[in-house]
Amino acid sequence: LDGQPVPLANGTFDQLITLQPGPNGILLIATDPAGNSSAAGLTVHLDSTPPTVTITAPTEGSVTREAQVMVSGTLSETAVATLDGVALSVSGLDFSALVSLAEGANTLTIEATDPAGNRGSASVRVVRDSQPPALELTAPAEAAAGAGITLALQASDSGALTLVELYANGTPFWSSVLQGGAGFARNLPYTLSPDLGAGSAVNFEARAYD
Secondary structure (H helix, E strand, O other), X not given: OXXXXXXXXXXXXXXOOOXXXXXXXXXXXXXXXXXXXXXXXXXXXEOXXXXXXXXXXXXOOEEXXXXXXEEEEEEOOOOEEXXXXXXXXXEOOEEEEEEEOOOEEEEEEEEEEXXXXXXXXXXXXXXXXXXXXXXXXXXXXXXXXXXXXXXXXXXXXXXXXXXXXXXXXXXXXXXXXXXXXXXXXXXXXXXXXXXXXXXXXXXXXXXXXX
C-alpha cells in the first residue's frame, strides 16, 4: 500500500493512513507468490474546514412589525443549509427562506454542513414589534379663549419610541424626536386662540411612533 507492505489476515487487511489536507492519492498493489500483480487506486479528500455562513439580510438587531421575514445569505462552499433543522433553498452558494417570527426577539441561526460533515453557522437577531405605542393625553375640559392651558402627555412602547407629535384641530404644533426610550411623559403648554367663540372646541391628538 503506497509502497509499504501490508499484512493479510484471511485475505483481508486494515491499514491506518495519515491524510494531508486536500486530495490524497492511495495506490494498492497486490502480488501473489508467483510474482503476478494487480493494482487499484483511489483519491481521498481531507476537508476539515467548516463552511462559512454569511447572512446578508436581515441586518442584526433589525425591527419589523411583519409576521415573516426573508432571510438570505451566502455559503463559502457547497453545503446543505438548515434553519431550525429545516432545509433551506440553496442556489449555487446563495440561500434564502421566508421565516415566521414570534412577537419580541427572535434569534435565527443558519447551519451549513458540507459533504465532509463539517458544520458552520451564523445567527442574526430580529425583533418583531406589531403592537402600537400606548398613548394618554389629557387637557382641561373648559378654558377661556386666549387662555394658556397645560396638556399632559404620556407615551410608552414595548420596544423603543422614536417620535411623538401633537396636533390641534389636525394641525401639528409640537413634536419630539426620541432616542429610543420606552417611555415618555411631559406637560406641555398651549395657548388657545383668542378668536375662539363661545362653545368652540379644540380637538387635540397625540401620535407616537416606534
